[in-house]
Amino acid sequence: MEQELDPSLPCCQRLLSAILAMETSECVISHARVCGGGSITEQVQQFIWDHCLSTPGDFHAPYLKNFLKKLIAQIEFDHGHVLDNLYELYAHYMTSCKDESLEKRDARVSKKISFLFPDGCSKLQSCPHSRVLVFPLQCSLNMLEGGTGCSIWTPGLFLSEFVLSRPELFSNKTCFEVGSGVGLTGLCLAHVKASKVILSDGDLSTLANMKFNLELNHLNVEADMQQSNNDQNMVKCLYLLWESASVSQLQDIMPDVILGADVIYDPVYQPHLVRVLAILLNRVNLSFCRQHASCKGISPNIKHDNGEHNHDHAIDISNSKCKASYYDDSNSLPKEAPVAYISYVIRNIETFNYFMSLGEQANLDIVDLTDSLKPLNLLSYMQSYNQANVRLLRITSNNIE
Numbered sequence: 374m375e376q377e378l379d380p381s382l383p384c385c386q387r388l389l390s391a392i393l394a395m396e397t398s399e400c401v402i403s404h405a406r407v408c409g410g411g412s413i414t415e416q417v418q419q420f421i422w423d424h425c426l427s428t429p430g431d432f433h434a435p436y437l438k439n440f441l442k443k444l445i446a447q448i449e450f451d452h453g454h455v456l457d458n459l460y461e462l463y464a465h466y467m468t469s470c471k472d473e474s475l476e477k478r479d480a481r482v483s484k485k486i487s488f489l490f491p492d493g494c495s496k497l498q499s500c501p502h503s504r505v506l507v508f509p510l511q512c513s514l515n516m517l518e519g520g521t522g523c524s525i526w527t528p529g530l531f532l533s534e535f536v537l538s539r540p541e542l543f544s545n546k547t548c549f550e551v552g553s554g555v556g557l558t559g560l561c562l563a564h565v566k567a568s569k570v571i572l573s574d575g576d577l578s579t580l581a582n583m584k585f586n587l588e589l590n591h592l593n594v595e596a597d598m599q600q601s602n603n604d605q606n607m608v609k610c611l612y613l614l615w616e617s618a619s620v621s622q623l624q625d626i627m628p629d630v631i632l633g634a635d636v637i638y639d640p641v642y643q644p645h646l647v648r649v650l651a652i653l654l655n656r657v658n659l660s661f662c663r664q665h666a667s668c669k670g671i672s673p674n675i676k677h678d679n680g681e682h683n684h685d686h687a688i689d690i691s692n693s694k695c696k697a698s699y700y701d702d703s704n705s706l707p708k709e710a711p712v713a714y715i716s717y718v719i720r721n722i723e724t725f726n727y728f729m730s731l732g733e734q735a736n737l738d739i740v741d742l743t744d745s746l747k748p749l750n751l752l753s754y755m756q757s758y759n760q761a762n763v764r765l766l767r768i769t770s771n772n773i774e
């Protein structure tokens with residue numbers, strides 16, 4: 374038998390990561406061929422066996438069954454020798470895992486998303502010593518089961534890459550995400566040491582799944598906004614529906630950075646999302662006004678739950694020339710104005726244009742940063758993900774100049 378493959382070789386890392394992330398059999402087989410110099414050698418089969426199949430653990434059995442079937446067929450087609458272990462495991466799945474369609478309907482699967490840092494990244498704060506960062510995630514196979522938030526979406530992968538590529542934008546900051554879904558961006562924010570990570574979603578089953586994933590990754594979950602805890606492993610999870618989030622609920626959050634991945638897709642909810650962003654980005658507290666006597670007035674755009682305008686808390690500074698900094702009550706040092714990063718794919722140009730026009734009406738400054746702030750490509754092993762399909766917006770409030 375030839376020498377074992379070295380798991381630290383980039384091609385082996387890509388092969389392993391593709392299997393763990395449940396990429397298609399075709400994708401995994403193409404990585405396997407690269408490892409074997411063009412064919413799926415016994416050495417490559419042994420590597421797959423040792424690292425994935427010998428202890429399948431919580432792997433999704435129908436996925437492995439289908440993968441084994443295609444892998445064996447490819448090796449036979451190439452007139453190669455199939456390892457006995459692979460035949461035996463496939464035979465086992467043939468008898469034990471019969472009705473795939475039943476499993477598919479509401480299956481939650483356990484995937485592992487691996488971020489592979491390229492050479493030359495070792496100085497990056499987010500890059501682990503091994504240059505591989507792996508997050509196990511429970512998610513849905515059916516994109517619409519449990520709402521859209523139980524699946525992993527392309528813009529969520531992009532935003533996670535962005536956080537890991539630009540840790541300085543998030544570390545030591547209070548980061549708040551809308552429509553957090555499975556919680557992958559939150560795991561990356563905790564990894565880059567955001568001072569506070571607050572995730573939210575408006576779907577209860579998504580929220581339950583998100584909490585499960587945070588705990589799976591050894592983070593502690595806190596549901597109460599009022600509780601303040603300096604535990605670095607603590608992530609807050611909020612039920613937050615854009616259409617019913619109150620001004621005071623949003624003002625309590627006080628984020629430095631707001632994030633959202635794949636949240637611009639349904640025109641019905643866009644006005645509510647833009648209202649939420651406008652309130653969060655207009656974070657100006659009373660101490661700021663005391664410091665800047667010229668900033669006075671009342672925001673006409675911000676409404677309370679009952680539909681009445683907020684005369685006590687929301688402060689309109691649209692006509693004044695104030696700096697993009699404000700004073701935090703907890704200390705008297707000036708802080709930067711909040712900023713939002715939203716990643717999206719354009720599925721419907723009209724919905725996207727609607728979002729942009731709502732943003733303009735809310736006096737938000739929306740800049741496309743895709744070309745200037747491209748994240749590292751940390752998921753190159755995924756055929757199902759194409760970074761080039763995603764755009765990144767930076768949003769700030771024009772009310773703070």
Ligand SMILES: C[S@@+](CC[C@H](N)C(=O)[O-])C[C@H]1O[C@@H](n2cnc3c(N)ncnc32)[C@H](O)[C@@H]1O
Pocket residue numbers: 520521522523524525526527528529530551552553554555574575576579613614615616633634635636642645
């Ligand atoms: C397409 S998923 C994206 C999930 C995740 N950000 C990602 O990229 O993988 C949209 C998310 O927004 C949430 N969402 C949709 N409409 C919402 C609303 N009106 N209020 C709060 N959350 C909402 C969904 O529950 C879901 O988790």
